[in-house]
Amino acid sequence: MLREFFDVQREYVAEEGQTGEAGALPKENSVTRIGLFFVLLAGVMLAPLFPNQFISGPIVNALLIIITVMLGLRSAVIMSFLPSLMALTNGLLPPMFAPFVPFIILSNIIFVCIFHKLRLRNYWLAAGTGSVVKFIFLFAASQIFFNLFLDQTLARSASLMMSWNQLYSAALGSLIAYGFLKTIKRI
Secondary structure (H helix, E strand, C coil): CHHHHHCCCCCCCCCCCCCCCCCCCCCCCHHHHHHHHHHHHHHHHHHHHCCCHHHHHHHHHHHHHHHHHHHCHHHHHHHCCHHHHHHHHCCCCCHHHHHHHHHHHHHHHHHHHHHHHHCCCCHHHHHHHHHHHHHHHHHHHHHHHHHHHCCHHHHHHHHHHCCHHHHHHHHHHHHHHHHHHHHCCCC
């Protein structure tokens, strides 16, 4: 049943005269697109509610890749704002991270943009490059930001949350997304 729901159209490649993004669902099936958007929106909003970053991080990254493949880059960029904002408003992200949230959002946007650009060439190249660039961006931004605004002890622990954990989350999320997308025959 799950496979039938997602198997609306296996591969859609935008041709001349059509609107849409390569790999995204066609514009003509707007009811399915809207329904899928809200299902994935719920996932992106609920995933940050898991109190463990080692669980919520990979789920969020997997959903961002799935959204990029199934709904296109525009939807993925919009969804990139939600996980950090949900975690912050629900108290799962420490208050000292509030000024850093725009950097987390930007790292998600970087991740989906790189993945989108490279995915038709090779899924693993896209996922790996996106994961590493996201990690480098967050690590560098956290080193600069937290060292400027926090005392050394807090800066070290805050930067640690934005280091290898992020690479792990993006890489595992890519693996989860691959399994899901392969199951529903979208890659």
